[in-house]
Amino acid sequence: xxxxxAKTALLDDLRRRIERLERPLAQRNTAxxxxxxxxxxxxxxxxxxxxxxxxxHEIAPVRHEGPKAxxxxxxxxxxxxxxxxxxxxxxxxPVLWCRDMGRAGNRLHALGLENFGLNSNNLIVVxxxxxxxxxxxxxxxxxxxxxxxxxxxxxxxxxxxxxxxQLAAEAGGGLALLVGTGADDALPAxxxxxxxxxxxxxxxxxxxxxxxxxxxxxxxxxxxxGTEHSGPRQWLLEWRDDDxxxxxxxxxxxxxxxxxxxxRDGSSRPARSGRRGAHVSLPAxxxx
Amino acid sequence: xVTEARGQAVxxxxNRAAEAGGLVPGLPLADARALVPTLRxxxxxxxxxxxxxxxxxxxxxxxxxxxxxxxxxxxxxEITGAAHLFGGEAALLADLSAGLAAFGYAHRLGAADxxxxxxxxxxxxxPLRDPIASVPAGLAATTQAxxxxxxxxxxxxxxxxxxxxxxxxxxxxxxxxxxxxxxxRRFGAGLLERLDQALGHDHETITPCRPPARxxxxxxxxxxxxxxxxxxxxxxxxLAVLCRQLATADVGARRLRFSGYRVxxxxxxxxxxxxxxxxxxxxxxxxxAEKLExxxxxxxxxxxxxxxxxxxxxxxxxxxxxxxxxxxxxxSEQALAYLLDRLVNRLGPECVMRLMPAPRHPPEHAQYALAxxxxxxxxxxxxxxxxxxxxxxxxxxxxxxxxxxxxxxxPDRPPVMFRWRRRQHRVALAxxxxxxxxxxxxxxxxxxxxxxxxxRDYYRVEDTEGGRFWLFRAGLYRPDRPPRWYMHGIFP
Numbered sequence: 076x077x078x079x080x081a082k083t084a085l086l087d088d089l090r091r092r093i094e095r096l097e098r099p100l101a102q103r104n105t106a107x108x109x110x111x112x113x114x115x116x117x118x119x120x121x122x123x124x125x126x127x128x129x130x131x132h133e134i135a136p137v138r139h140e141g142p143k144a145x146x147x148x149x150x151x152x153x154x155x156x157x158x159x160x161x162x163x164x165x166x167x168x169p170v171l172w173c174r175d176m177g178r179a180g181n182r183l184h185a186l187g188l189e190n191f192g193l194n195s196n197n198l199i200v201v202x203x204x205x206x207x208x209x210x211x212x213x214x215x216x217x218x219x220x221x222x223x224x225x226x227x228x229x230x231x232x233x234x235x236x237x238x239x240x241q242l243a244a245e246a247g248g249g250l251a252l253l254v255g256t257g258a259d260d261a262l263p264a265x266x267x268x269x270x271x272x273x274x275x276x277x278x279x280x281x282x283x284x285x286x287x288x289x290x291x292x293x294x295x296x297x298x299x300x301g302t303e304h305s306g307p308r309q310w311l312l313e314w315r316d317d318d319x320x321x322x323x324x325x326x327x328x329x330x331x332x333x334x335x336x337x338x339r340d341g342s343s344r345p346a347r348s349g350r351r352g353a354h355v356s357l358p359a360x361x362x363x
Numbered sequence: 364x365v366t367e368a369r370g371q372a373v374x375x376x377x378n379r380a381a382e383a384g385g386l387v388p389g390l391p392l393a394d395a396r397a398l399v400p401t402l403r404x405x406x407x408x409x410x411x412x413x414x415x416x417x418x419x420x421x422x423x424x425x426x427x428x429x430x431x432x433x434x435x436x437x438x439x440x441e442i443t444g445a446a447h448l449f450g451g452e453a454a455l456l457a458d459l460s461a462g463l464a465a466f467g468y469a470h471r472l473g474a475a476d477x478x479x480x481x482x483x484x485x486x487x488x489x490p491l492r493d494p495i496a497s498v499p500a501g502l503a504a505t506t507q508a509x510x511x512x513x514x515x516x517x518x519x520x521x522x523x524x525x526x527x528x529x530x531x532x533x534x535x536x537x538x539x540x541x542x543x544x545x546x547x548r549r550f551g552a553g554l555l556e557r558l559d560q561a562l563g564h565d566h567e568t569i570t571p572c573r574p575p576a577r578x579x580x581x582x583x584x585x586x587x588x589x590x591x592x593x594x595x596x597x598x599x600x601x602l603a604v605l606c607r608q609l610a611t612a613d614v615g616a617r618r619l620r621f622s623g624y625r626v627x628x629x630x631x632x633x634x635x636x637x638x639x640x641x642x643x644x645x646x647x648x649x650x651x652a653e654k655l656e657x658x659x660x661x662x663x664x665x666x667x668x669x670x671x672x673x674x675x676x677x678x679x680x681x682x683x684x685x686x687x688x689x690x691x692x693x694x695s696e697q698a699l700a701y702l703l704d705r706l707v708n709r710l711g712p713e714c715v716m717r718l719m720p721a722p723r724h725p726p727e728h729a730q731y732a733l734a735x736x737x738x739x740x741x742x743x744x745x746x747x748x749x750x751x752x753x754x755x756x757x758x759x760x761x762x763x764x765x766x767x768x769x770x771x772x773x774p775d776r777p778p779v780m781f782r783w784r785r786r787q788h789r790v791a792l793a794x795x796x797x798x799x800x801x802x803x804x805x806x807x808x809x810x811x812x813x814x815x816x817x818x819r820d821y822y823r824v825e826d827t828e829g830g831r832f833w834l835f836r837a838g839l840y841r842p843d844r845p846p847r848w849y850m851h852g853i854f855p
Contacts, residue, residue, distance in 0.1 A: 147784070148830040155758055155855020169699055184852065185718040185730035186756035195717040195733060201706055202714045215705055221698035272829030275792055286855045287829070314855070 110164050110224070110250060113331045117290075120308055121266065122297045126160065128223075129244050130265035131237065131251045134160075137271040137291070152288050153270040157226055157254045159286075159314050159332060162191035164224035164250050165198065171216040173201045173227045175209045190286075191314065210236050213243075213251065220247035229255040237262050267294040273311055276335070287313040287335060311335040364407040365392055375407040379469070409435070418629060419468075420572050425583075425624045425666045426455060428575030437485070439478065439569045453497070460494050466628050470494060478569065479561030480505045483516035483535075502563050509561055510536035517557045523550050535561075576620070576670035578612070580604035587626050587663025594623065594660060594667070598651060601669040602644040615640025615677030621651060623658065624666040631658055636712075637704045640675035646701050650708050724802050726851065727760060755823065757833045757852030764849035767834065771848075774840035777822040781834065783850050788826040795822035799835075823854065831855075 109125030134157045136149030203209040216225040244251045269291040275284035290312045366375040372392035384399040416432045423430045429441035449455040463470045473485025475498035488496040498508040515524045559565035580601045623631045635650045706715045716732040769778035777793035800818045817838035825831045831854035837847045
């Protein structure tokens, strides 16, 4: 009899411990700061109104089944979106950008980074020669708590490494942005984004507009109540830096995400054959 | 050991057995073989010998940091003030002799008050078979020890020694009695200088091969350390002592060297650097920990030395006045500096950088990579950089501009279609041209019109699928030559 009592006591104790461990992250999240995107339409679907810190976020380019080179176009788009997120996080502290020089043949350009609000005062770039060094650098940056966000260009991330990064993020309280093609569903990421290129709408003029992406929030853990059932959401997002406008004395350029018109069938796409005239879509003329 | 001299092989160095057989260095090899038919020879390697001597000088750093090689076959050690660590000068010399004998070196040690006397006594004092010849302290004792030695023990050249022999001056004792002016006239001032140095009337010092560090802590072990755990524990203790020394002097370390003197005679070292002066033992230990994996104790370490090679002034930290207010762990600036130290020590200083725009025309050169904990000199946050060009710049630049095939129907207009990395792109929107001229002030004017120096007309194009690219045409449009197009960057 006493043996079974002891056993039930032990089981109760274990259950309580498991419950404590499994306490929903959302309860913890509301206490933690978030990094909002600055676009109310999107922030509505994120827990706490923004990207939760002390968590991993995955940003991956959209893969198409068709021509393989589509990923070659979507990868820079994903990197651009991640740079925008990093720029938002950089407002509250230094950020780290970790690259794997073996894979990324391209260099980051300082003037291009400035468009996103990342300059020599708040961005530190770490060029690693091996992917193991890249993971180590990300972990060190996250664990130290000295940087508010770490962006890593990782091609494929294994579950053990992902778990380590998540623990490091929770210890340090920073944001971890993983940009890569290895879309592993078992990744313990708080939010997952899929990015594709988006064409500029014609009303901008005959030249390309600001950076623009078709952003899909593929999955979001602990999304606010009322939004879970909608499935993946899609937006057209652009990044404005407003440097075309005249800056008055002492005014800062307004960096930020802006929501472009939602995707409708073809009305925001220019004509295919390369005509550069203005394209206006008229509603169907009323009869009468 | 055999070496080449004047076109024939001569003996460079011989061992005791060969000496017993009547050989001398400088004897031609043929004669040597005639004298001792069973002679074994090997080619002399003066560079290797010098390296070995240098390594031995470093090994002797366990006794004193002031060590230097002397010529090709000797070492200087300045043991003033170091003898007490080993239980007295005699014990130090005995230890050194035992150590050298364990390495297999035939050696002779000479210890005296002056460098000149030590040199003389080591090479010339009788009996030559004794490994240690020590001269008691004091000027009188030095002079007395030097009297019976040959004049050649004064480190003078062969001709000077010959000249003195011919005059009948064979011993140093005979030389001291002579009037100085005729000697100087006959043999130059060098002879008198050497004499004064040996007798202690003139001051002489050695330049150590490794400058000694001002702040260091050392730990010697009776039993050699074999396990890495022991090394780590010793490092803890050494760091505590060193950081106390630094704190007393109000400095922080910028470069530290951790050396382990191994039983085999070589020295294993780790060097770490920090971006700012640091006195924090925990942070320094973490920086060492990353490199300790490769620190091999070998057959055992019997001495560990931690030295601060470079230091910077560091103000003492302000302690909280009232015990209630708990000071925050670390300011965020300090945390960032520590993080950068760890990244730089593992990846190398060229891998961690900040990018700043530079006022250069070619986009691939238009940025500086700054290393270091602070940006410094860049734009204030939120303000555009002063060198910002009007047109937009891409986020990524290709490592090298890649040639593409492009079709532009009208000169000075962007292409309507291009082919890059085996994929066709049709251009929907385009912006440009933006002309970026070569920097004539940096290049040779004769090369202004060569292919390498062409100006570039950049276009920002967007293709029908939304990809945005930055490409350029090299050179002005010429009707007789097809224009050359390149891809340079990708917009986000």
